[in-house]
Amino acid sequence: xxxxxxxxxxxxxxxxxxxxxxxxxAVAARxxxxxxxxxxxxxxxAERHPDEAPAAGPELIRAAEEWLAAHSERF
Numbered sequence: 552x553x554x555x556x557x558x559x560x561x562x563x564x565x566x567x568x569x570x571x572x573x574x575x576x577a578v579a580a581r582x583x584x585x586x587x588x589x590x591x592x593x594x595x596x597a598e599r600h601p602d603e604a605p606a607a608g609p610e611l612i613r614a615a616e617e618w619l620a621a622h623s624e625r626f
Contacts, residue, residue, distance in 0.1 A: 554619060554626050555590045572596040576604045587615035 553575055556568045572593045579586045587607045588594045597604035607615075619626070 553590070553593075556592045568592050569596060573600070573603060576600075585611055587611045589615055589619060 553571075556571055558565075558567045558571075573596075575593070576586055576597075578584075585607055586593075586597075586604065588597050588604075589612075597606070
């Protein structure tokens, strides 16, 4: 489960984070999985690309936030 998008400063502005977000949603679609975006960048990307990033319901977001809080040592 990707939790945060990180691009080194030297590589910012090259579309890398957008490519990561796009591929995340593409993989989820192929696998029949939903994405609960928690990374602020991915949240904004998804808002700008609703055709590629189906909106996650509040229950899914809440469950993802609870899971992340319970497993924060992993991240």
